Amino acid sequence: MPQLNPEPWFMVLMSSWTIMLLMLMPLIIKASPLNPPARNTSTYNQSPWNWTWQ
Known part of the structure; x- marks a missing residue:
């Protein structure tokens, strides 16, 4: 068979x-996200x- x-x-x-790792991965790593995460400084009511x- x-x-x-x-x-x-x-x-x-x-x-x-090999082609993917050497050529495409640097392009993917270099791309920045469109909406970066914002810091959440609010406190939660516990x-x-x-x-x-009851």
């Missing part, structure tokens, strides 16, 4: 990953809830 022979496809796999069955 020739489809189980990894010899012709292993180099294709390795070369495609008072207990008033349950009706």
Whole structure:
């Protein structure tokens, strides 16, 4: 069964990953997000809830 022979496809796999890592990843890392996260300085109210069955 020739489809189980990894010899012709292993180099294709390795070369495609090499191209992606060397050429595309710096472009992806360099891209900045459109909406950077804002600092949330608000405090949360941590008072207990008033349950009706208490």
